[in-house]
Amino acid sequence: MVTDGKDFSRGNLRTYLSSVFGENVEILSIKPIGASTEQKDEHADDIKGWGYGIPIVIDLKVESSTSRVVLSTMRPGGFGHDHFSDRAGVLLWQHSAFNRLKNHVKSLDVGAFTLDGRLKSLGDCNEFFILTEFIEGNPYHRDLDRLKATKQLTDLDITRCRALSSYLTEIHATKSGEKTLYTRRIRDLIGHGEGIMGLTDSYSTALEYVNAESLAEIEKSCVDWKWKLKGFSQRLSQIHGDYHPWNILFRDADDFVVLDRSRGEWGEPADDLSAMTINYIFYSLQTYGRLTEAFETLFDLFWKQYLDETGDEEILSVIPPFFAWRALVVASPIWYPQLPESVRTKLINFIINILEAEALDLKNVNSYFLRGR
Numbered sequence: 555m556v557t558d559g560k561d562f563s564r565g566n567l568r569t570y571l572s573s574v575f576g577e578n579v580e581i582l583s584i585k586p587i588g589a590s591t592e593q594k595d596e597h598a599d600d601i602k603g604w605g606y607g608i609p610i611v612i613d614l615k616v617e618s619s620t621s622r623v624v625l626s627t628m629r630p631g632g633f634g635h636d637h638f639s640d641r642a643g644v645l646l647w648q649h650s651a652f653n654r655l656k657n658h659v660k661s662l663d664v665g666a667f668t669l670d671g672r673l674k675s676l677g678d679c680n681e682f683f684i685l686t687e688f689i690e691g692n693p694y695h696r697d698l699d700r701l702k703a704t705k706q707l708t709d710l711d712i713t714r715c716r717a718l719s720s721y722l723t724e725i726h727a728t729k730s731g732e733k734t735l736y737t738r739r740i741r742d743l744i745g746h747g748e749g750i751m752g753l754t755d756s757y758s759t760a761l762e763y764v765n766a767e768s769l770a771e772i773e774k775s776c777v778d779w780k781w782k783l784k785g786f787s788q789r790l791s792q793i794h795g796d797y798h799p800w801n802i803l804f805r806d807a808d809d810f811v812v813l814d815r816s817r818g819e820w821g822e823p824a825d826d827l828s829a830m831t832i833n834y835i836f837y838s839l840q841t842y843g844r845l846t847e848a849f850e851t852l853f854d855l856f857w858k859q860y861l862d863e864t865g866d867e868e869i870l871s872v873i874p875p876f877f878a879w880r881a882l883v884v885a886s887p888i889w890y891p892q893l894p895e896s897v898r899t900k901l902i903n904f905i906i907n908i909l910e911a912e913a914l915d916l917k918n919v920n921s922y923f924l925r926g927r
Contacts (some may be wrong), residue, residue, distance in 0.1 A: 563671060567612070568671035571623075573819040574663050575616050582613040582620070623662060632734045637818060654821040684921060689811050691803025694718070697797055698837045698849075705841070707848035710807060713892040715852045717808035718830060719859035726823040726864065728792035736787035739821045743879060744776045748817065750875070751776075753882040761887070763899040768906070772878065775909040783822075786872055786873070790820050797826040799833050823866065824873035831856055835904070835919070839897045844920045857916055878905045899925075 564581060571579040584799035587609040609626040628641040637643055649664035650767055663677035696709060743749050754773055794801075796816035804810045838849035845853060862865065883889060885901035900923040907922040908914065915921075 556702070566672050567625075569733075570665065570675070570903055571612070571614060573675060574677075577616045580615040582615055583611075584613075586610050587611060587624070593910055620924050621636075632738070634738065635736055636732075636735050645677075646676070670694070689803055689805070691805045692801055692810060694802040694804060694810070695799035695833075697804075698833060699924060701848050702837050702841045705847060706833065707774075707851060711848070711852065712855065714804065714810075715855050716859050717810065718802065719856045720863060721810075721812075722794075722797070722823065722826050722830075723863040724858060726791045726793065726826070726866075729793070730790045730820045732790060732820065733787040735820055736790040737784060738902050739790075739818060739825075740780055740783045743825075743875060744780050746817075750882060752885065753879065755883050756886065756888055757882075758887070764902045768902065770881075772905055772909065775906075776875050776878065779909065783872055784870075785823075789822055789868070789872070792819065793821040793823060793826050794829075795821060795825060797829045799830070807868075810886040822872060822876065824869050824876045827857075827860065827869065828873055828880045832884060835881075836884045836897075836901075839900055839923070841892070843896070843900075844923065846920075853919070854916070870916070873914050874908045877908050877914070881905045881908075 564584070567584075568579055568581050570901040571581070609624050612623050612625060612833050614621055614623065623869075628635055628644060630638075630641065635644070645664050651662045652658050652661040653701075661677075663675050665675045665677065668674055685817070694714070697714065701707065701711065726877055745751050751773055754769045757764060757769060759769070794812055794815050795818060796814055797812070802810050803813065834849045834853040835845055838845045838847070838853075841847075841849070861869075881901045881904050885893070885898045887898075903925050904922045907924075911922075
């Protein structure tokens with residue numbers, strides 16, 4: 555579906571085309587592509603059935619001349635077209651690119667259907683933006699910064715850890731049956747520019763702690779994981795998609811809001827669990843060289859709370875590539891240029907070892923930091 559709003563009408567179409575041509579337009583006929591010229595215009599007042607995924611030919615009159623145009627949309631359903639933003643991206647690109655190629659059919663405009671059935675022009679847009687409300691609050695990473703400096707765990711740290719874990723329990727309880735979408739999310743995890751291969755591409759191959767051979771082995775292991783996870787589509791759940799301490803604002807003890815939801819509404823719950831708990835590992839490695847003390851307490855508590863509330867032991871068997879992705883982020887010389895090489899080395903070891911594991915061993919996380927585990 556292009557929109558969940560009302561059917562777009564012939565009148566709305568006429569208003570839109572008049573804005574595109576800068577003149578009052580008279581619509582002479584509306585037919586689906588392939589219909590004969592003699593076919594009766596049976597849907598004069600309701601073109602929804604033709605317009606959603608089926609190109610329609612519109613004959614129109616502008617002043618004293620006639621013209622013929624085609625209005626097309628894209629159907630959802632796999633092949634990277636699952637989200638309306640995917641389809642918008644393709645159509646926006648087509649409008650930009652069609653007119654730059656010799657002998658290509660010209661694009662007159664690109665537009666969108668509004669919730670109330672109107673057609674809105676976007677043809678003169680260059681970049682897009684989002685406008686959100688402003689919320690006061692303290693980013694959760696400041697709590698971790700304080701723990702790193704003081705090494706003193708407080709009751710508030712425990713309270714917030716429990717709240718953050720229970721929030722995931724709540725949102726992950728909403729499931730979806732779209733099997734192809736789960737497959738797409740795993741494919742994106744491995745091959746998307748923001749995923750594992752996008753991260754490995756950002757690493758120099760002349761680093762002391764990782765080389766091209768190691769990065770290639772990481773990618774090969776992730777391809778194997780892609781096929782392992784293909785049969786877990788029943789796990790598709792509502793997720794945040796970028797649930798880390800910089801995207802969480804606490805307004806009070808356990809009252810928080812989340813920011814910057816990313817990469818789709820649905821996905822694998824392990825995405826959110828790895829995004830948060832890799833940071834307990836990351837901060838502990840910087841502070842102690844291993845997972846221990848306050849950060850180990852929070853890591854264990856977060857996991858225990860989640861597993862107790864969900865009973866989802868299966869998540870331990872699907873999380874390795876998600877942890878590999880998040881570890882590639884925090885080990886990155888681009889995102890964290892001042893990180894000690896010893897920490898990066900342990901994170902790379904973690905990635906290699908976790909990808910070789912059948913499942914995450916919560917009791918032996920420190921063993922993953924050793925080369926040749």
